[in-house]
Amino acid sequence: GGSLLCCEGSCMRSFHATRKAAEEAESECVSLGFTEKEVKDMPNFKCRNCQYNLHQCFSCGRLGSSDKSSNAEVFQCVNATCGYFYHPRCVAKLLHRDNEVAAKELQNKILAGESFTCPLHTCVVCKQPEDKSASGLQMAVCRRCPKAYHEKCLPRKISFEENEEEGIIRRAWRFLLVDRILIYCLKHEIIDDLGTPERDHIKFPDDETGRQSSTALRDSVALKRKKPSMAETYQSGTAMQFKRKAVLDSYSDKRKGQKFSKLKVTETSSCLTTEKKSVLTKVG
Template identity: 65%
Template structure:
């Protein structure tokens, strides 16, 4: 299903710096192609004119020119994914478009991002939705407006009809019940305050959550390196893991990080970065540490946590045991449900002591998060044995907690 299914190819193709043209070589939006809602249903609509995709692959090393016949989108990951299907039935994911092509596809991109945000935030107000969109598309000369969504009313209505989570969105239900007037835009103060970029660049590791009332993490990408757990100049993977890395040896020099080993020239040439785990869809279980396939067509072995800001994967039996430590029967039942496709939130999203969630606005209820296992504590619940850097005057005390590495959180190595 376009809203939920992973691509079936073993190595998903990704194109960046792309644009689409018609048979007259004029710019055209891929939204005019038939859409695939579900691969078992085929495509919805008829292809009227020829359309061709130009772009870069393999980090700019390869140019492609392909005729395309359909498109689809996926809302389940941290960033919405849009793909197009070539005439020879190969699906290609769209990365960052050519700058001059942004205006041609702005309406459909804004619409898909709106669907993604409202699916994750069913209670979000109109103000929150427009603030999010204005930040996500801050590089546009004219900010997002209701008219952008109005151009794709049929798409919005069909998406809401097909997706239970979207059907609960207060914003979408209100919007679909009232056609916007020509020229209507959202609050000018919101529009004029935009500073973020069109789509997250490799260096933009923090994506702000527009809903001020949300207790979920504001960051879609990790703010420390997955190798050394230190911050600084890091490169974000735009795949499903949402990890970040020191890209060059120089960037990780302070923490003696092995880094990804790229040169500065290679990093600057990248349109988009996807780590090898995400490229080949082989991810490490955060509980046992073993690699497993996350690709449906290969037989899923590890499954990602359903939390929108979490990039951790688990074997069904591993996470089921963690969620039901004292109930073997419940763990077995949950394991079967996860293996059958049921979603789950991993234990890192609840305090290990009091079993309650996080509230980043209240200092004592902020999380101290372990980087080596799925364990979190509220600051107020943190064991004294997990000492902060300033508490190590006694040579026998090992520092296990650090401030200022994770936004509104403490980074720890638990006991």
């Protein structure tokens, strides 16, 4: 949500361009780090993957060249609304899970230039294609892997609402994608502080590890959200009391030390005066 910058390349993705946009969205997303002036002065925007024709395989996550004029390694799904790329071997195995011969044939065909439709356009349960005009046949697509369901075929645990009693966490959202439902399938662990799986899934050409590890992001979010427990509050208060007492004791000791020093000086002066009088008496 929030203000997004859309890539005009083939990936069709959207990003929070500035830190301010990411903060306003309240989604704990990492921005691209542009300033508002840079965005305003930008005639058009292409992400680094599209700039350099280096895209991630949506199955294995590795980067590969998508430049068909120079030994392409990953190829884009032919569906006009799909921005995902795949290695021929990866997508062939997904489309022919139980038939190695058919998978190998498809792999070779893709390498030779034949188009393909990726698994996100077929329900993994009933094996039927999406039908946006029919109720219940709208596709629910995973945001982390090439798995899709018709809405009516969704497993019960991929829910639009959280149910603490049954241990069900929210994994599905309407209206975030055009004519589709966004889900995180059961393969992916949901991180409590983020409400999503780990956010280390995007890789840019000059950053193999991604823009920012979600582990670091999760830790920073947890730190911001953490409230001190009663024990921590008590310990903190007790620590402050001890600290205050230590300061007062130190000050008191210092004052006592000063008094003691003055007393010694007075006694010494008194002794010197007595000795001086004694000497003067003897001399006189």
